[in-house]
Amino acid sequence: MISLTGVTKAYTKQSIGLDNIHLHIEAGEFVSIVGQSGSGKTTLVKLLIAEETPSSGNIEIGGWDITNIKRKEIPTLRRQIGVIFQDFKLLPKKTVRENVAFALQVAGESHKRIKDIVPRVLHIVGLGHKMERYPNQLSGGEQQRVVIARSLVHRPKILVADEPTGNLDTLNTKEIIEILKKINQFGTTVVLVTHNREVVNHLKKRVIAIDEGKILSDEKHGKYRL
Amino acid sequence: MLGFLRIIKFTFQNIGRNVGLSVMTVLILVLMLLSVNSLITVRALTQEASDAVKEQIDISVYFDQEVKDEEVAEVEAYVNSFEEVKEVTLFSRDEVLTEFTDKHKDNQDIISSIEELGENPFGPRMTIKTHETEDYATITEALSVPEYDQVIEAKTFADTEKTIQKIQLITSQVERFSALLSGLFGAIAFIVIFNTIRIAIYTQRTEISIKKLVGATDWFVKGPYMLSSLFFSLLSVIISFALTLLAIRFLDPYIMSIFNDPHFLTNYYFSHILVLAGIELGAVLILTILSSSLAMRKYLRV
Ligand SMILES: Nc1ncnc2c1ncn2[C@@H]1O[C@H](COP(=O)(O)OP(=O)(O)OP(=O)(O)O)[C@@H](O)[C@H]1O
Ligand SMILES: [Mg+2]
Numbered sequence: 001m002i003s004l005t006g007v008t009k010a011y012t013k014q015s016i017g018l019d020n021i022h023l024h025i026e027a028g029e030f031v032s033i034v035g036q037s038g039s040g041k042t043t044l045v046k047l048l049i050a051e052e053t054p055s056s057g058n059i060e061i062g063g064w065d066i067t068n069i070k071r072k073e074i075p076t077l078r079r080q081i082g083v084i085f086q087d088f089k090l091l092p093k094k095t096v097r098e099n100v101a102f103a104l105q106v107a108g109e110s111h112k113r114i115k116d117i118v119p120r121v122l123h124i125v126g127l128g129h130k131m132e133r134y135p136n137q138l139s140g141g142e143q144q145r146v147v148i149a150r151s152l153v154h155r156p157k158i159l160v161a162d163e164p165t166g167n168l169d170t171l172n173t174k175e176i177i178e179i180l181k182k183i184n185q186f187g188t189t190v191v192l193v194t195h196n197r198e199v200v201n202h203l204k205k206r207v208i209a210i211d212e213g214k215i216l217s218d219e220k221h222g223k224y225r226l
Numbered sequence: 227m228l229g230f231l232r233i234i235k236f237t238f239q240n241i242g243r244n245v246g247l248s249v250m251t252v253l254i255l256v257l258m259l260l261s262v263n264s265l266i267t268v269r270a271l272t273q274e275a276s277d278a279v280k281e282q283i284d285i286s287v288y289f290d291q292e293v294k295d296e297e298v299a300e301v302e303a304y305v306n307s308f309e310e311v312k313e314v315t316l317f318s319r320d321e322v323l324t325e326f327t328d329k330h331k332d333n334q335d336i337i338s339s340i341e342e343l344g345e346n347p348f349g350p351r352m353t354i355k356t357h358e359t360e361d362y363a364t365i366t367e368a369l370s371v372p373e374y375d376q377v378i379e380a381k382t383f384a385d386t387e388k389t390i391q392k393i394q395l396i397t398s399q400v401e402r403f404s405a406l407l408s409g410l411f412g413a414i415a416f417i418v419i420f421n422t423i424r425i426a427i428y429t430q431r432t433e434i435s436i437k438k439l440v441g442a443t444d445w446f447v448k449g450p451y452m453l454s455s456l457f458f459s460l461l462s463v464i465i466s467f468a469l470t471l472l473a474i475r476f477l478d479p480y481i482m483s484i485f486n487d488p489h490f491l492t493n494y495y496f497s498h499i500l501v502l503a504g505i506e507l508g509a510v511l512i513l514t515i516l517s518s519s520l521a522m523r524k525y526l527r528v
Contacts, residue, residue: 043281049439078441093243104231106442152441 007057017043017212082151141172255462310361
């Protein structure tokens with residue numbers, strides 16, 4: 001599903017984000033990416049959604065070589081990958097429902113389908129009853145759940161989450177991780193970047209540790225050890 | 227098509243949910259356009275005023291009583307040969323006499339002394355108008371040649387010369403002042419508008435990146451900003467012209483006493499409104515769309 005061959009990302013000569021990474025992720029996997037601050041985790045995520053382009057190497061997503069993706073094709077790619085960032089917020093002037101609907105509207109979905117899908121995904125994240133609120137009327141955990149709902153509307157084959165629980169307390173973190181596990185059970189490939197030791201140990205799934213842009217370890221049922 | 231309808235919907239949703247910013251933007255645009263309109267008004271007034279004064283200026287050439295028709299014709303042809311001359315009018319001896327008696331018909335002394343004389347004491351008169359006030363000097367000088375000393379009794383150039391110079395000075399100063407003021411207003415308006423839009427875009431940069439990250443095309447992100455620019459520009463042109471026309475209604479009665487035209491400004495605006503409003507709308511559109519796309523360029527590249 002995701003394939004990186006010899007990928008290097010050098011922002012400048014001194015600043016290396018990733019250094020000759022080889023990585024293969026199968027469809028349906030749940031992969032945690034761990035590593036110290038500045039090790040290159042976010043760089044990896046940005047390469048996957050074509051927010052950055054690699055300096056060298058090849059990136060393939062679902063058989064699509066996005067290494068030299070054209071600007072015009074980026075929206076199409078983004079509609080196939082769900083993205084969740086720690087600081088990837090909601091549109092403040094739109095209600096919860098409108099925020100989720102927006103991801104469908106940009107893809108030109110029909111009014112009828114939008115009316116059908118939006119309440120359903122909001123239900124999955126347990127916010128069916130707060131659809132008409134504005135983001136600032138929700139808690140941090142609820143906001144993050146709306147972001148997840150939004151990332152689900154296209155039934156993405158891949159969900160990429162960069163520290164989605166970074167700002168949340170234990171309880172909210174647990175809820176978010178449960179939602180991610182549920183999404184993974186439906187067949188979506190999940191790539192989770194996290195600093196949270198408990199989360200990683202609890203998941204008992206594949207763990208990839210990155211350090212200074214290189215893969216340090218890659219274990220099938222890993223634990224958080226840094 | 228669906229996308230376009232959604233862009234329109236988002237445009238008005240944005241305007242409505244950012245009421246404060248929308249009102250501010252329109253307000254600034256209206257203030258700018260009002261200052262431009264007041265400059266246009268001042269220009270129209272000074273132009274009209276100096277035209278009116280220039281219209282009253284001419285050179286009068288008084289011929290000798292005994293001058294022959296050929297001699298007058300020769301002078302007329304000579305004067306007409308100058309490019310600067312706009313109009314030459316000739317008054318025959320009889321016409322000059324009639325004009326004189328008409329003017330003094332209430333003064334019995336003058337009338338009776340003319341009658342006593344038994345003959346027309348006046349020579350023909352020629353009035354010359356030029357295109358530009360500067361040109362009067364050229365023409366009076368051209369007429370001050372020895373050949374014409376015999377036929378021309380007097381020229382009224384000495385008196386008018388000072389008036390002409392004064393008018394030239396005043397108009398050129400008014401024009402320089404209003405040009406300076408236009409430039410100043412234009413610069414202030416540009417800075418204010420550019421910054422307003424830049425701040426608006428800056429606060430919306432996270433929104434732009436969010437939209438891009440959920441897979442919105444550039445056009446889908448840009449569209450509402452462009453449409454808002456169009457809407458704000460149209461609205462501000464309409465408001466500013468409505469206010470200008472209203473103000474002119476109050477000004478016209480005062481101006482009437484100067485120009486003898488009870489609706490001078492109203493007429494001026496109505497006969498130029500398409501051009502003025504068109505140019506102003508175009509300029510405001512370029513200003514808003516250019517500054518918003520400049521401000522957005524940076525953030526669209528996510
Ligand atoms: N836009 C950029 N320009 C230059 N260097 C950058 C840029 N973005 C990241 N880097 C550098 O690339 C390296 C990896 O950064 P990255 O953001 O991927 O780290 P990270 O693992 O996500 O860290 P954190 O856990 O703090 O989020 C760092 O050394 C960083 O300084
Ligand atoms: Mg990071």
